[in-house]
Amino acid sequence: MAVKKVQISMSKFVKLSAICLVTLPLQLLSAPLSSSSINTSKTQISFTEFEEIAQAGDTNDYLRLVNTFSNYPLFPYAKANYLSATLDIDKKAVINEFINEFDGAPFIPSLKLKWVHYLANNNYRDAFFDVYQFGADRVLDCRYLDWRLELSSLEQLSDQIADVWVTNKSLPKECDGLFSAWYNSDLLKPEDALQRVKIAALSRNFKLAQYLKRYLPTDHQYLVDLWVKASKRPKTIYRDGFFPFHNKNELDILKVFSGKLAFANPEVFYQWWEGKKSIHSFEDKTKVYIDKKSAIALAVNKSPMALELLNALPSDVVDESVKQWKLARALATNNWQVVLDTLDSLPELYQVDPSVVFWRAKAELEVGDKDYAHRLLSELAERRDYYGFMAASSLDIKLNIRHEPITADLVMQAKIKSNDTFKRALALYHSNSLLQARKEWNYLVSKVSEEELLVASQMAAEHGWVDRPIFALSKVDYLNDVELRFPLAFNKIIQQQAKRTGLPASLIFAIIRRESSFIEDAFSSAGAAGLMQIKPATASLVARKRVSKHDLFEPETNLKYASSYLENLLDKTDQHLVLAAASYNAGYHRVKKWLPEEAVNADAWIESIPYKETRNYVKAVLAYKQVYQNLLQEESNLTADITTLQVKPEI
Structure with missing residues (x-):
């Protein structure tokens, strides 16, 4: 019987009779999926029903049926659900072994979070320390640090406490005692308080930002007002006296908003910034950072002075963005010698960039060495991308779209076919549980070699799963299997x-x-x-x-x-x-x-x-x-x- 594909929520992804049946032979995952069920002692039970039993924590029925379904590809999902529903300290070894065995698999995070909450709530400290990873949950982080204080000092834990404290949201009440002790020990650093003010203001949690003033020294508290005003309306920075320049931390505000102001109105920002530089002394790092933002914004806005300003930047701050806009503004001059001079000024790193090679060749064809230009274009034409195709077209030669399919021996194919993660991913894909299938695939990618990933990609495509090979081949830089990279699906x-x-x-x-x-x-x-x-x-x-x-x-x-x-x-x-x-x-x-x-x-x-x-x-x-x-x-x-x-x- 044909089964219609449907979209389902993550929590119900295995509840599909189209895939969740133990009668599906593992060696026939490529075959059409049946909705039949299997006979137990007195009734027919599908994997769907078994998964429901597992989720309900029905121990008697689960243990009665577990051997029947233990070889099914998606059995680990049912087991994770059962363990989540029946958490008990007596199962510590079983649960930890399962978590360790499948660490990184998509069904582990939910179980692990429930498990550590159970351990924390029941005061099983040693067991909690065995499995909890600091940073996974703010409430549990505080519990973790509270218990660690019995073995360490506040000073030793201060950096970790700060990591929990610096957030753009209000903190859970479970952390109150820990933070109170931390405050009273004068371990909260002004830079941590300012960092929290910054992220609160930028996320528009202005109430929290103002509340945090109390944790700053008196002569730093005005910085909160600056962050809040600038976050609400960046143009207020232009007002005379907005920056009193009493504290180097003001420069952080200036740097954060310089890009927004520059791109909002490049000419206005340029004039304002030039004025500030003429009356205030800025450290070179800050000055160059803002000069760069201003120059790029002017280039995007097609300003005639942009190329000169970009060329004036130190070579050590030239990045992809500066390279791009130097090229764009040079091309806008309609002067091929300017283009060559601009490309010559780029750091050595960018001399092999395909865009630089292509436009150098074009310029050389017009005003330079034509033989050199043809050599550059010939080499570039070997690439299978935009610039490679443009180079080939410039030379009027055949484009490089050679297809070289992945080759795999039967041993490697058998190895992938028997891989449990691969089987789970395929089962989920065939059920149309596409998001969960992709998560399983990503787990597979983290575990296999590049050669195995190529073979898995080829086999996935044979099942009609054409998107995974695109990403996989890109990841391992195998670009010659054109048919896998450019499928004719749909x-x-x-x-x-x-x-x-x-x-x-x-x-x-x-x-x-x-x-x-x-x-x-x-x-x-x-x-x-x-x-x-x-x-x-x-x-x-x-x-x-x-x-x-x-x-x-x-x-x-x-x-x-x-x-x-x-x-x-x-x-x-x-x-x-x-x-x-x-x-x-x-x-x-x-x-x-x-x-x-x-x-x-x-x-x-x-x-x-x-x-x-x-x-x-x-x-x-x-x-x-x-x-x-x-x-x-x-x-x-x-x-x-x-x-x-x-x-x-x-x-």
Whole structure:
């Protein structure tokens, strides 16, 4: 009987008759899953029912059935539930052995937390010390330190007490006695109190921040007001006399908010900061830190003086961000010699960066050594990424999309197939308990060798689990198995949507690959859901009806509305793939604000995109689309088109 896949809560993830049946032969995990059950002495019992017995702590029935189900892949989940439900000091050895055996597995944290709470609440100190890891729970941390005080002094434990105390929230009452003794011993350091003020203010817990004044020396208490005022409204920093510059800790406030102020209005911040530097003496480290923030903000804002300010920064503070904006502003000059000079000024570390190599080659082709440029592009063209494809297109040579599949012998395959963690991960995946399956997979990754992980990835893909290999191959830097890294999952639905909207199927695949890596229940902190990571509000506008997050976890629904939205963006941008991709990530109205004052080549414009996430996103989508064009045998050479495409001031 076919069983419909459903989304389930973590606490119920094993309660699915589709997977939770002891009749499933371990050697046939790849076979369709049956909903049949097994015969016990008088009745049929499924693993679902056994798991319920375990959760209820029904010792008689659990012990009667445990041998029947002990070889089932998900048995450890049932055992963890049973141990959680029947905690007893007499089971200390059994529980600790189980925790140690599966340390790191997804079903251990809940059991372990319940176990240490049980031990603490029942005053089993030695047993508690055996298993508790400091930092896991604030209440238990205080219990731990209270008991440690019987063996140590407050002074010896002061740093650990401070670790518990420094939080942006109010502390549990269970900690009152410990902290009272700590305060009375004058062991609370002003720097710890200021750190707590800082994180309280930044998290907008202003009441707590003001309360903490009492723990600061009198001449430090004004700093609380500065943190609170700046956190409420950063612009107040511009007011004359906001910083009296009585205490070096004021500089921490200045450094924290310098970035926000600089990016909010780069020109205003630059003028204010130059004025402050002219009348106050700042240590070099602080001055350079804020100079860097100001210069980058001006570069993002396309200020003519940004490149000069970036070039003035000491080489030891040049990082990825400084490198990027020096490159972007140099390209904006339309002067290839300036580009070469700017790239020459970068530290040696960045001379091998693919973006630096690519643009050096482009500049050398225009004003330098053409043979050297061709050598640089030839080497870069070996890469299977955006810059590698752009280099190959510049030379008009074949792109490097060679497929070299993972090879594994039968012994290694058998080893992975018999791995209990792998079996649990697959069982959970086949039950559509995808989040828990991914947790088991991550546990597997922490335990196996790189060679074993590659084979496990190949076997997971054979089961249709295509997202794990993408991450696994990236982790071990095995980039040659193109088919595992760029799966053709959901191909039928994608081809249908491509035909309906007129979008290239390769573009839909590329967006999915970048947005979710084919995780159909992916959900971002921004509220985007599903394969193409479209927000419910956006999908609802496209559908002209309410579309929920859970609706978007269905591949057909997600692809339908997200493809229509992408089609709309292409229409708005005059079929400009670069602008549409940027709009899909950052929003169409933002992209309109980023348009240049004069027409520029698309490859140079991409380097000037203000958001790092969107810059990388566009490059990835272009590269992924090129790969999928090859896999789907679409004819055009995308990166060759990009080298001649322009971005204009209006769309």
